[in-house]
Amino acid sequence: MEEKLRTLLRKALAELGGEGAEEEAGFTVPPNPEHGDLTTNAALVLAKKLDADPRKLAQNVAEELRKAPGAAAVDVAGPGFVNIRLADALLFDSLREALARGNDYGRGDEGRGARVQVEFVSANPTGPLNAVNARAAAYGDALARLLEFTGHDVAREFYVCNVGTQMDLLGQSVRARLAELRGEKAEIPDGGYRGEYVIDLARRLHEEGKISDGEDVAKLAAAAAAEIVARQRADLADFGVNFDLWFCEDSLYPADVETAKRVAAERGAVYEKDGALWLKTTAAGDDEDRVIVRADGRPTYFMADIAYHLNKYERGFAKAIDVLGPDHHGHVKKLYAMAELLGLPAGWLEIIISQQVNLLEGGEKVKMSKRAGNLVTMREVMDNIGVDAARFFFLMRTPAAHLDFDLELARTQTPENPVYYAQYCHARVESVKQEAGAETAEASPEAADLAALNLAEERLMARAVWEFPKVVASAAARREPHRLTAYATNLAALFHNYYQHHRILQAPSEAELRARLVLTRAVGQTMKNALRLLGVSAPSHM
């Protein structure tokens, strides 16, 4: 149907003399149903190019589009929009499709099996995950789910930075706590980790015989990091997020780092200055060149990053998406520059910053500090408001925006979380199905006469179900899962309204009853799919 419309539009524009106008002008689903089911601003775009009257052009476009089968009405509106109202039957077909495809309804093949890697969270193995990590986890996982659902072959990866200064500090912190456990006086070093968890960690590692008092800092750090990573993995699993690979930075040494250094050198992207080796990132838009190997021969963190991305590329991913935390947005330029300098395909690397979370407690800002050890953990967030509510809450926002998270509000107003509104819709559908009995509920959608759906509310729901695949495709393409939370809320509103005003099972006729059941089940299925993409459960009872 849409293909047909597109063809007609192209034809109309060509006849009107608008070369290439169809590139800018497509069909969108207008938010206001009064503006039809599909709309195009083609005439407005064309009017600009030709310096002509948009309403007049719109009339011509409309005339052409009226030839499309399935276009029940085509009108010119506003300054020159062409609004198309689709035949009801077309929308109702999507109800059958939703039931026929079930959990696959909305699935697309835009990715055509392309292998995509999504790297997210990637917290340092020096402590428990915090609220910012939780947001990144919810976002990265939902994005991965969206990409999978649109035909990509997705790998979720967590980069464990288990090399460098912070490992040393972790080791020293553990050693100090071990000394304290023996009753000795010990100092946590400057910049060390003072959180309670280090004490527990030291005690447990000691009791389990994994470390002994005399071991060196590096070994203490490694043992501690292993424990911390295991804990992070368990927390994430409880949050519904599972990674395909936990990639440890130390595994890049020495082979991958040497390879990266060689590749950079071969491409003439490095030079020596002050005894150090520099990458010419300014040649690719960065503000200054970056050191990759220090004068004493030790590679920098950035060097490891280069090796890591080259490693990703060599593993055959068609695209790598890095979801980075707010403290990394200073790295974006040099990472893009690095990708260009190493000759990685344009667009291969995509960086998304998952912004910070301002924690509030009853309106008061909570200062988080790893040193003080008073950070709000992901575990606390989960325990306070639950996994579904937390994930939905984080996914309601665009990743780029900072967001305020009031713990007290979250605790006291948990039932107000919009996630329950959407879940309740699904539960009500299940309730209706159950009440209708297996026989009626399983009545074949093919046999039902959906033309019996003659209420405006019913058409609106069918329209929403019909729109779902488009929403999925757009959310995936734009890397914006929050479009789905908005969609779910909207679909729930339509259903709740319908449910309240019309007794679904007390339909005036048998035909209407069957049609309503098909509609209701299709709404339930669509809601379930939307929630699943967000990583939120779809309960049958609430």
Next chain:
RNA sequence: GCGCCCGUAGCUCAGUCGGAUAGAGCAGCGGCCUUCUAAGCCGCGGGUCGCGGGUUCGAAUCCUGCCGGGCGCGCCA
């Protein structure tokens, strides 16, 4: 100082890459449960889209200058 992000209803946030009368949740006020789950529904009030210019048929959206908030700017990771 430089860079990135953000200023939209009392609060938290959307706003489909420049479109139609700027939306939702929460909070406030007033209604609705002998009937498929009231975690719901209906109604009301609430906005100079931070401020000023500019671009054009048309700007919350693009450009520019301010104001305000956050973060980042090591041969740390």
